[in-house]
Amino acid sequence: xxxxxxxxxxxxxxxxxxxxxPLETRPLQVLVIAGSARRLDGCPGMDGKARFLMHRMxxxxxxxxxxxxxxxxxxxxxxxxxxxxGCVGSSMxxxxxxCNCYGPxxxxxxxLMWNEKLYQRLARADAWAIIGPVWWYGPSTNLKAMxxxxxxMSGGNPRPxxxxxxxxxxxxxxxxxxxxxxxxxxxxxxxxxxxxxxGNEGGNELDDGRRPRILRHKAWFDPAREPYQGDERNAxxxxxxxxxxxxxxxxxxxxxxxxxxxxxPYADDQADDMVRExxxxxxxxxxxxxxxxxxxxKGIVPGTTEAERGAQSTTD
Numbered sequence: 001x002x003x004x005x006x007x008x009x010x011x012x013x014x015x016x017x018x019x020x021x022p023l024e025t026r027p028l029q030v031l032v033i034a035g036s037a038r039r040l041d042g043c044p045g046m047d048g049k050a051r052f053l054m055h056r057m058x059x060x061x062x063x064x065x066x067x068x069x070x071x072x073x074x075x076x077x078x079x080x081x082x083x084x085x086g087c088v089g090s091s092m093x094x095x096x097x098x099c100n101c102y103g104p105x106x107x108x109x110x111x112l113m114w115n116e117k118l119y120q121r122l123a124r125a126d127a128w129a130i131i132g133p134v135w136w137y138g139p140s141t142n143l144k145a146m147x148x149x150x151x152x153m154s155g156g157n158p159r160p161x162x163x164x165x166x167x168x169x170x171x172x173x174x175x176x177x178x179x180x181x182x183x184x185x186x187x188x189x190x191x192x193x194x195x196x197x198x199g200n201e202g203g204n205e206l207d208d209g210r211r212p213r214i215l216r217h218k219a220w221f222d223p224a225r226e227p228y229q230g231d232e233r234n235a236x237x238x239x240x241x242x243x244x245x246x247x248x249x250x251x252x253x254x255x256x257x258x259x260x261x262x263x264x265p266y267a268d269d270q271a272d273d274m275v276r277e278x279x280x281x282x283x284x285x286x287x288x289x290x291x292x293x294x295x296x297x298k299g300i301v302p303g304t305t306e307a308e309r310g311a312q313s314t315t316d
Contacts, residue, residue, distance in 0.1 A: 028300060031125040032057055032069040035132030035143035039073035048073060049198060049260070050131045052271035053284060057129060060288045062296070068121055072112060072142045079110035084148035088156075093163060093180060094171035096314065097156030097187050099149055101166075103315030113149055114313060122150075123307040127192040127295045128248075129288075134199030134235040134257070137227050147239050154246035155184045160314050187310070189247035190301045194254035194291045196284060197236045200261035200269050233257035249298075253290050258283040 036048025051071050061067050074080060082102050088095035098119035102111040113119065122128065132143045139147075157163065162179075163170040174180055207213050210223040228234050233255055240250045258280040261269030274280055 026300060027064055027066045028295060029066045029125045029304065030061065030127050030129065031121055032067065032129045034071040034073065035130060035140050037074045037140050037142050039075050042074045042076050047271065048133065049271045049274050050133060053131045057288050062292060068125065070116055072146060079112045079115050081113050081142060081145040081149065082109060082111040083145060084151060088151055090168050091171040091175045092155055092184065093157045093175040094168055095152045095156045096160045097152040097158050098311045099152050100160055100315045103313050119311040120308050123188060123311040124304055125191065126301045126304065129194045129291055131196045134197050134232060138235050139239060143239065147242055153188045154186055156187060157183060158310060159183055186247035187307065192249045192295055192298060193243045195236050195240055196256050196287050197233060198258045198260050199232060200264065201232065201259055203261055203269060204263055204265050251294055254294060256283060256287045
């Protein structure tokens with residue numbers, strides 16, 4: 001009896017002492033993503049600029065941070081990011097967080113998002129740094145596909161068991177029920193995202209009137225109405241606003257664009273050419289410094305461990 005009382009006393013003292021301890025601290029956790037499709041071991045046989053910039057950034061980040069990085073480029077024979085099936089268009093509750101249209105290590109629908117554990121890695125991080133090219137007035141196919149698949153981070157259903165994994169009628173009923181208000185939320189709320197994009201704005205393909213040299217019917221469009229008109233960072237506005245809509249902070253200062261290879265043929269507009277463009281490099285380094293300053297001042301995002309745990313696959 002005395003030993004039981006003694007054990008309870010010791011336990012009570014330990015609990016009291018633990019309540020006076022400061023909250024556990026941890027290093028800031030950051031994920032850097034290179035979003036070009038080009039890879040050395042892919043069809044072009046050359047890495048894109050995003051990979052070079054990713055490694056340049058890694059060398060400038062504080063050594064005390066825990067830094068993760070991933071290149072979502074097209075490696076030969078490796079899985080690609082599978083397309084979004086638009087489940088949310090049938091019901092928000094049919095769009096499961098994290099996406100259960102695909103799963104890891106599939107032999108019939110291999111998916112880079114799951115094979116690279118991107119849902120867990122995005123959930124784990126306090127901040128994301130996303131680097132990619134401007135392709136035809138927008139982000140690369142790879143980045144667009146990744147963000148299409150991240151539609152589920154904004155309000156997605158964390159309980160696929162309630163809809164028998166993927167039953168549309170049950171999902172529609174759940175979406176209209178009182179329970180849905182308790183379930184739906186922004187699953188990666190509070191994180192920071194920075195975007196850096198770059199492009200050659202037509203390279204050497206344009207004539208003096210800013211129309212393509214090879215265009216036969218030059219009167220068919222007016223270059224003065226071309227998108228962006230000097231604000232090419234807006235090529236990534238869809239990704240930025242998707243993040244903001246999903247509760248992820250994207251400060252204007254962490255959303256930048258650099259012009260590279262202006263007037264040059266593509267053959268002379270590679271990563272080793274870009275590094276010799278001082279304005280572009282200064283723009284990128286300034287973006288990295290602004291990213292470090294903002295993320296440091298903001299500090300860690302609570303709940304990332306729980307978020308990472310909740311970002312596991314539910315696909316059998």
